[in-house]
Amino acid sequence: MPGTTPGSEPGAAPGTVLLLAASPAGRGRLVDAASVLPVLAAVPPAVLSGTDTANVVELADPLEPQAVLTRLRAAATAPGPLTLYVVGQLLLDRRQRLPHLALARTTPTTVRYTAFPWHWFRDELRLRPPGGTTLILDLHADQETWQTLGIAQPPGSPGSPGSPGPPGSEPAPPMLPPALDSGRDTAVYGRIAPPPSRPRRTVGEPAYMKAVGALLRSGRRPPDEELHRQALVRAAAEGAYPGFVLARRGTGPVPGNPHTVITEAVRSGRHADAHALAAQHEQSAALAHGPASEEALHWAEVRADLAMLAGDAALSCHIWLAVAAARLNTGQAADASSVETAVDRAHHQWGRIGDPVRACELGPALAELRSRVPGRREGALDHVRRQLSQLQTQN
Numbered sequence: 001m002p003g004t005t006p007g008s009e010p011g012a013a014p015g016t017v018l019l020l021a022a023s024p025a026g027r028g029r030l031v032d033a034a035s036v037l038p039v040l041a042a043v044p045p046a047v048l049s050g051t052d053t054a055n056v057v058e059l060a061d062p063l064e065p066q067a068v069l070t071r072l073r074a075a076a077t078a079p080g081p082l083t084l085y086v087v088g089q090l091l092l093d094r095r096q097r098l099p100h101l102a103l104a105r106t107t108p109t110t111v112r113y114t115a116f117p118w119h120w121f122r123d124e125l126r127l128r129p130p131g132g133t134t135l136i137l138d139l140h141a142d143q144e145t146w147q148t149l150g151i152a153q154p155p156g157s158p159g160s161p162g163s164p165g166p167p168g169s170e171p172a173p174p175m176l177p178p179a180l181d182s183g184r185d186t187a188v189y190g191r192i193a194p195p196p197s198r199p200r201r202t203v204g205e206p207a208y209m210k211a212v213g214a215l216l217r218s219g220r221r222p223p224d225e226e227l228h229r230q231a232l233v234r235a236a237a238e239g240a241y242p243g244f245v246l247a248r249r250g251t252g253p254v255p256g257n258p259h260t261v262i263t264e265a266v267r268s269g270r271h272a273d274a275h276a277l278a279a280q281h282e283q284s285a286a287l288a289h290g291p292a293s294e295e296a297l298h299w300a301e302v303r304a305d306l307a308m309l310a311g312d313a314a315l316s317c318h319i320w321l322a323v324a325a326a327r328l329n330t331g332q333a334a335d336a337s338s339v340e341t342a343v344d345r346a347h348h349q350w351g352r353i354g355d356p357v358r359a360c361e362l363g364p365a366l367a368e369l370r371s372r373v374p375g376r377r378e379g380a381l382d383h384v385r386r387q388l389s390q391l392q393t394q395n
Contacts, residue, residue, distance in 0.1 A: 013080030015049030018071065019058045021206075022088040022116070023140075024106045029203050031140040031193070033087040034060045036206045039213035040085060049083050050221045061104045065116040066377070068103070069124070076124045077309065079267055080132075084121075087138045087206045090145045090192070091115060095335060097148060099179050101139075113376055119337050121182045127305050129263040130185040131252040134224055137190030138209035146195050149177040151244045176248050185259070187250030189228040193243040207240035208232065225249075262302070271310035278302045292326045300326075304345065313352035314362065320346035321365050324373065334373045343373040347380060356391050363388035 019040055021033040037060055045054040057075060062068050075082055089102045093112040100106075100115035107114070125133055141149065182188055191208045211234040215227060222230070225247070232242050253260050258281055265274035282299035289295045300323050307316035324342035332339050343366075350366050353359040367388060370381040 013078075015046075015051035015054035015081045015083065016075050016078040017045060017048045017054055017056045018075045018082070018084045019048075019056065020062075020068065020084065020086045020088070020101075021060055022062055022068075022101055022103050023203075024089065024091075024102045025061075025104050026107055028091075028108060028142070030089050030142065030196070031087070031138075031204045031206055033089070033206060036087050036138070036209045036213060039210050039217070043213060043216040044219070047216050047219060047221045048085070049081060051081055054080075063104050065103060065114065065120075068101075068116045069120060072120070072124050076128060081134075082125075082128060082132060083134045083136065085136050085209065085212075086190075087209050088140070090118070090139050090141045090149075092145050092148055093117075096337070098337065099145060099149065113378075117337065118180055118182075119341075121186075123341050125183040125186055127259075127263065127266075127302070127309075128183070128185060129267070130254060130257070130260055131250055133183070133185065133250060134187040134189070135182055136209070136212060136224075136228075137188065137246055138193070138206040138212075139190065140193040140204060140206075141195055143195040146192070149179055149192070149244075151177065151192065176246055177244075180246070185251045187224060188246050188248045189224055190246045191232070191242045191244060192246065194241065205240075207235040207238060208242070211235040211238075259302075262306070266306065266309055271306065275303060275306045275310070278306055292330050297323055297326060301342075304349075308349060313349045314355065314358045317346050317349035317353065317362050317366070320349060321362065321369060324369050325365075328369075328372065339373055340375050343369050344375055347375075347384065350384075351387070356394060360388070360391045363391060 019037060021037050023029050023031050023033040037058060040048065041058065045056045046052055048054060048056060057071055059068060059071060075084070086101070090099045091102045091106065091108065091111045092098065093100055093115070094109070095112055099118045100111050101118060102111070102115045105114045121135070176188055193204060196204070208231055211231040212227065215230055215234065221227070228247060232245065236242060258277060262274045262277055265271070265277070278299050282296055282303065285293065285295035285299055300319055304316045304319035304323065307319060320342050324339055324346060327336070327339045327342060328334065346366055347370065350359060350362055353362070363384065367381065367384045370384050374381055
């Protein structure tokens, strides 16, 4: 993300900012996430984004993961730079032990159904143009989550990777826990606060993000790495240990990179060219690695997303159904995140098909997959069956 004068080209797309602050309302609450929103809201949108103009969307203690997904999906399709400020608490679901961002209704036993799966960030941001997406995070973890993420530093240690050391010293090299991967082209800066060493009567503060907000209120937007470093120093000066520091640069546009070329084609409205290029790479991957390989399925998923962006819901649904079936046929579990994502997206696109005949054709395959992959939303299979019955009656 540039500093104070980015996006100055004539006709440059405005930036998009998503402010997401979420934490559970019950006794397991570790951080008062929403307390940082007044600080960030006082910053001009252009400074939050690092662009000349920007649109800001704020989510304060949202209740439903689908509501967060809807806002994230809309933000991810915006043409200009995207910056996400995320403050909250990480919890693990009991079935797959995957990290989720806890929402207002989340409890330790309902994580899978009431929290926001972290891998949804990666899924929604994967078609973003290289160099166009930044995540700024202030996350808090309980002891179980801290250990599962593979963080080796003792809770509360001031010497964790990337944290500021004595003057003149080099910080330890930063890293990113694999479970928090947010996409290869996404820049990530922030920290994971350690679990409290003993039970406390008050919830913690998002000290890092408040420091970010205080720095930005000056009206100057430094480059991401400088902003990150200054926020760590400011938070530490106020007595907040950084915990585990997150710092990873996003990749910039690479000439000739197929994802870059596809993104440029979509942004210029050449959807057919983008889809054809993705199909070529899928065919090459299938020949080299097999049609059900991760390499081939990746490009199939890209094609499904491209069809969605082009407004062809039927084609997008059809491809997602094929991807889900391929993953199940290779032995992936019905509750694997990649399988659930494929079926959920097929279901979503099916609901957007305007041609009732085409919807009737795809409905039985979706119903069959939904019977095997019920997903996280209650009543998904019943919804498909009910809608399909109505379509069949009308036709």
